Amino acid sequence: MTWEEMLPLLWPATVETAQMVGWSTLFTVLFGLPIGVALVVLDRGGLRPAPALRAVLGFVVNIGRSLPFIVLMIAIIPFTRLVVGTTIGTAAFVVPLTVGAVPFFARLVETALREVGTDVVQAAQAMGASRATVVRKVLLPEALPGLVAGLTVTVVALIGYSAMAGTLGGGGLGDLAVRYGYQRFETLLMIVTVVLLIVIVQLLQSLGDWVARRLSHK
């Protein structure tokens, strides 16, 4: 295969991967962040302790985390059909990617929030801050560098998941590598795809590290 033949394959595949990862990142933050906050707030010694509810939530999150992604993807096919009306194509795979990444990200959010000292939380409460204010103005801003680091790890994991999703009909770089590189023995394309994935992950990680460092004032 020549470069002229590879480019028309690589470009749309990259766009598909970017779309899958981009949308699922957005939804992962949308659902994962509140769940992570809830895991901390509801915990014993949290802002609004509710140990029973917290235990249920933790259990559900752990189930999500313990299923291998490929199994999860297949297991939730009915759910995917319900949400997007189809189970193939890039859009359909945003659902399993999100479902797979939410518990993962929620745990990272939980860890980041736990890093915030109890002394600043109590200082805010001593000033008469409501619980919502403590979450909005203390917990989240103070944990921001950790949240960005967690988000970076999540995006990188999503790129990995998306390659897997690709092989089941989601398209993207993973799909390309399997269809051409593996099934048609186009070794060069396989190598190019792998290199491309490595470069993307490296760039994202560096960007995430840089942002986290800029936000940290320790």
Added chain:
Amino acid sequence: MIQASGLRKQYGDVVALDGVDLDVREGEIFGVLGQSGAGKSTLLRCVNLLERPDAGTVTVAGQNLTALREAELNQARRRIGMIHQHFALLSSRTVAGNVAFPLEIMGVPRAERERRVGELLELVGLEGRGGHRPYQLSGGQKQRVGIARALAGNPAVLLSDEATSALDPATTQQILALLKRLNAELGLTILLITHEMNVVKSVCDSVAIMTGGRVEESGTIADLVRTPGSRLTREIFPLPEPAPAGSVTLTFAGQAGRPVVSEVVRKFDVDLSILGGSIEELAGDSVGRLRVALEGADAGAALAYLRASGLIVEEAA
């Protein structure tokens, strides 16, 4: 200004507060002195209900805080400032942002906030530092930010949890001087807890000594140093205990400038030898404690004269 009565707090098997009463008068600096684990922090955190006592009531500025619901309590807390041992500043905000934080909570508009932050930073001697980040400041400066933040809502009361314990001695004195100044200029009532006698000696008008979740002794420093056998006096003026047989321990308070000892030696047929003692500045008064041996025919009369002169005379058995 602050009344606590019958406060009890238990953590599992540990009784952190075992029936504590406290009466802090308006405009005074009240120190709670005790060793680590005595229950001081728990007591302070019960005063603004960061910790809810198992039993007892807390009244601040006439308002019974223990009876309030959460929203009302949050309102009441805005009139109670608090400073912390490790400053508890938000690293995500600048110095100005930290001082503005309580004002944001109170819903003060931005322009008013900025004006007030400027005033507060000037009050604590941090003009021009508003744009700095907490990590760029020294410990003493961080505590000044903490103080400015605590004063943002014009509180009637300031609570201080070991506010100088993380600072070196010179910085400690500066922060204590600042607290003393705020107490004098703003009429701010300050309840501070500490494990350092030095803090009590430097700034407090009254003190409660805590051990094992109980208040062992409390009152104004002026009264306590005049109370024979008080724990405060023994700790401020360490003399060997028990006093050697035949010795006499004299406590001077309020006789500054009067040469009582030489008067005694001149007027009576006694020899006086000094065994130990020291003089301290306490609550604006010069207080001394002297252990002497008095010998001679007139010893009894000499002691009576000392008592009549207002000294506290403790005779060893």
